[in-house]
Amino acid sequence: xxxxxxxxxxxxxxxxxxxxxxxxGYPCAGxxxxxxxxxxxxxxxxxTTRFGTDNHDIxxxxxxxxxxxxxxxxxxxxxxxxxKKGFKKGSTILHCSGSQASTILSAARxxxxxxxxxxxxxxxxxxxxxxxxxxxxIVSVEGDPEAVxxxxxxxxxxxxxxxxxxxxxxxxxxxxxxxxxxxxTALMDMAFKLIGYAGVSSEDAFDILKPLIxxxxxxIENVGIPQALTGPIERGDSATIRRHLTExxxxxPELLPLYxxxxxxxxxxxxxxxxxxxxxxKKLEKLFETL
Ligand SMILES: NC(=O)c1ccc[n+]([C@@H]2O[C@H](COP(=O)([O-])OP(=O)(O)OC[C@H]3O[C@@H](n4cnc5c(N)ncnc54)[C@H](OP(=O)(O)O)[C@@H]3O)[C@@H](O)[C@H]2O)c1
Numbered sequence: 001x002x003x004x005x006x007x008x009x010x011x012x013x014x015x016x017x018x019x020x021x022x023x024x025g026y027p028c029a030g031x032x033x034x035x036x037x038x039x040x041x042x043x044x045x046x047x048t049t050r051f052g053t054d055n056h057d058i059x060x061x062x063x064x065x066x067x068x069x070x071x072x073x074x075x076x077x078x079x080x081x082x083x084k085k086g087f088k089k090g091s092t093i094l095h096c097s098g099s100q101a102s103t104i105l106s107a108a109r110x111x112x113x114x115x116x117x118x119x120x121x122x123x124x125x126x127x128x129x130x131x132x133x134x135x136x137x138i139v140s141v142e143g144d145p146e147a148v149x150x151x152x153x154x155x156x157x158x159x160x161x162x163x164x165x166x167x168x169x170x171x172x173x174x175x176x177x178x179x180x181x182x183x184x185t186a187l188m189d190m191a192f193k194l195i196g197y198a199g200v201s202s203e204d205a206f207d208i209l210k211p212l213i214x215x216x217x218x219x220i221e222n223v224g225i226p227q228a229l230t231g232p233i234e235r236g237d238s239a240t241i242r243r244h245l246t247e248x249x250x251x252x253p254e255l256l257p258l259y260x261x262x263x264x265x266x267x268x269x270x271x272x273x274x275x276x277x278x279x280x281x282k283k284l285e286k287l288f289e290t291l
Contacts, residue, residue: 002157003092003150004029006062008055008077009069010042013096013120015127017066018046020134024157032058034069041127056086064092064150065113067105071097075104082107092150094118094143099174101167102143109144116143117170118151120160121177134158142167187262188213190255197251226273233266234273236280238287245291260288 005026007014010033022028022045030050033039043051052058059065059081069077074095081087089112093105098119105115121138139155141148142165155162165173192205200208219228232240241263248256267284270276276284 002026003063004061005064005066006058007031007042007046008059008065008067008081009033009073010038011068011070012124012127014066014068015042015045016124016129016133017068017096018042018048019129020132020158021066021154022046022048024154026064026154026157029062030058045127056081056084059086060088062091063088064094064154065108067093067095071100074100075107078105079107082111085111087111087113089113092116092147094147094151094154096120098140098177099171101170102147103167105143114144114147114150116141116147116151118155120155123181132159134160136161138163140165140173142170190258193255194248194252226269229266229269229273229275231266233263233284234270234275236270236276236284238280238283241284241287242291245287249291263288 002025005021006029007018008031010018010031014031014033015038018028018031028046028048028050030048030052031039031042031046032052032055033042034053036051036053039051039053043049050058050061055077065087067074067077074097078093087093087108091113093108093113093115095102095105095117096119097117098121100117102115102117109115119140120134121140122133124133134155137160139151139160140163141151141155143151148164152162188209191209192202195205195208196202216228219230222228232244244259245256248259264285267276267281271278271281
């Protein structure tokens, strides 16, 4: 028999977890949210008739409590439940935030519970899912050893793969996820704008660049960084970079600082690859600094 779980905070992640945890055979002890409507919807997803707006009243019944409120409320909600003696001794309290460490749940630890975090590296845009968004994704876990073990079991039971991270490294871990996801979007926005200035319509921009984007990701997967780096900086082609900088300054000056910063970072990668000489790197650095 699997342990009973409760969800506190029935938004996108909480509701999806209620559905998938129940499907994976975890009995649902109940769900609670700020609004009765959200709690009712998650109860339906999790197959339970117990739902409400009193977080402690639901949490106290569970062996595993998943606090899936917005990040800014996790600590307060946890403290409030603890103050009302709403955590069972020996239960496992988890949150799903990528940026916050499990230590924000320490009020639950003071009640004899173990605490941890399990962050799914996935984007949940809606409460309604057709497939299983946990399938084959990475879930990063940290916290008390018993909580980490429970979180690992949950992740694997939901179809995900697990990786353990250090509690005090959570902020940098989250910065990495933001870079890989949000800043990739920002980078693509810059590429689309530059190709737009070159006369390509925004509808065509993605189709044209897609094989290049996918090929680059494949190269990174196959040979890693720095070997995957190609292009003018990797070749030490300062004449081409000079033309880029001159043209961007004239046609798209708002993009010049980012292009320059990325260029300087790329010089370091080319040096690590061994394709760019020290003299070539200095020449490029000077170009980026002066143009
Ligand atoms: N969305 C993602 O892509 C994603 C991905 C990975 C991790 N996460 C993490 O998952 C957690 C939840 O994110 P989310 O996107 O699911 O947020 P969300 O959709 O905004 O849901 C949060 C829910 O918390 C409820 N809530 C607010 N105050 C509460 C309180 N005092 N007591 C009980 N419930 C309360 C709200 O309920 P009502 O609806 O009743 O007002 C809301 O539905 C966060 O830690 C987030 O960082 C999210």
